[in-house]
Amino acid sequence: MKRLLKYFNVYVFSGSIFLIILFLNACKQTDKTSEEISNVQIDLDIYRFDREFAAASPGSIPDLKSKYPYLFPSQFPDSIWIAKLTDTIQVELSDEVEKAFGDFEEETNDLESLFQHITYYFPKFKTPKVVTVTSDVRYNDRVILADTLLMLGLDNYLGADHHFYKSIQRYIAAGLDKQYLTSDVASAIAKKVLKYPRNRSFLSRMVYYGKELYIKDKVLPSISDAQKIGYTLEEMEWSMNNEEQIWRYFVEKELLYSTDAKLDRRFLDPAPFSKFQLELDSESPGRLGRYMGWQIVKAFMEKNNLTLKQLLNLPADEIFKKSNYKPRK
Template structure:
């Protein structure tokens, strides 16, 4: 069945009925027509995206280094100069070839990712969608590495390179992550890799707000997540935001209560920087300062911003690139957002 946006269909139908009157027969005919042409439009978009040509390569530096010997270091340095800082002598890299931890990391990455075929296909789909919506985007050269589990730098996107630290995606219960806080470790799973790449791209095209209000910041993250809706259409919402399925269900179930807390507490236009730590930054849970805190997932402010942006886009005929430059106040006012009950 075609994934038609029913809210958008309802909005169009409401507009058309102004001209045709409240006729039940007309309503039925209009609904059928809107669903039909909505499917056609969705199908056309999917077809157009599938035709987008993306020519990129994935270089498995992690494997090349794991299989290298001391005599191969000069060739690797020539091929990947940006991965070999000049201040480090060759002896450092030769010693790393035989380092026990490095050998274990390489082995675990190989066990988890194998030939990287599935991930390459996911990246191809992501790049097709990005190029479709952002034709000026230049495809980066993708290079897989091990990074000694530097999870804060697991994905690095520059104008020409995409570095993926695969040792940061071995699964939340991997023994390499035992000393890492659980709320961080749960995101160190390969199911989140493509979503993390999408986040890195989002930072390139969405400006962080100068306005210090809480609303402007939740809308900023809402734009990022809505962008993922468009460039990762086959990815679960939980994966887009970095939640487990249980955390996603909690957010959806409690959306009305979260919104009431934000509104009644007059948080939307507050400039209190502590709100970032409570509702936007990665954390084991959100901080309502209530008994339910321990049950909640972190970053619920981002989730709420996402729902506001979705509501705005359902009610307004705006291109994706236009959305990214619209102010938070305008998005909020024109969203007529009402939480799900």
């Protein structure tokens, strides 16, 4: 018996040493990757049009039009822009953005890090010129990425409880906070490298959004998972605590391979809550299908040694089958 215990202890000790070695090797690889990313050279130009317009006079409008022609549609005369300089709402928008962002230094650092990570994983990516604007709180267009131009409507990031957002539904206003700015930019970029699935199954669309969130895992390693998916901390905790029940519902109701378009509205599209058609609905956050797709993709990548670009080209069904996904309990 003593000899058996001796061998058992040696086995456990050896196993522990093996796990420690694996952990240390993983740390070394992570450190090496972080160092390589920090050395990526990018040219990031940020133009504060919102500040320039706020400080403009009628006489400087022609110069602004010359510098930012895409912000001044030709069908509008200069009198429109001159009147806007003193418009009460425009002046208040500019003042509130200035209070919230100031010199934009923190956000500039965050964007620089984001673009370094994106360039590392997608070497052909060209860092866009960034132009900050006020957009009359057009929150659906708060981030616009067009070729080599990225426009950020900063008046859409003043905080969920800002008085500008009182008439906006609470679940939408919750995302109008600057903590989500770089995450929104990453989403815009992810949509450029991801192809929306032709397969109409619920699983395919879940995994599509899961890929988008996994891209954020790689290019935004310093922000929280809640920020990546656009949840509050409480919503993120609810999702994690109920992951097993969510998955059981999807499986038991045979939703994974369903092509019912209503599932998008219930579990994928922005909404105040997910629609299980159960009493717990009001407690749940929206877009839980995206959250579950994320967990499937993460489980797959933990078990398969693939690059990020290789992952993006794989069909959802293959990712799901090879993930051996098991929900946390």
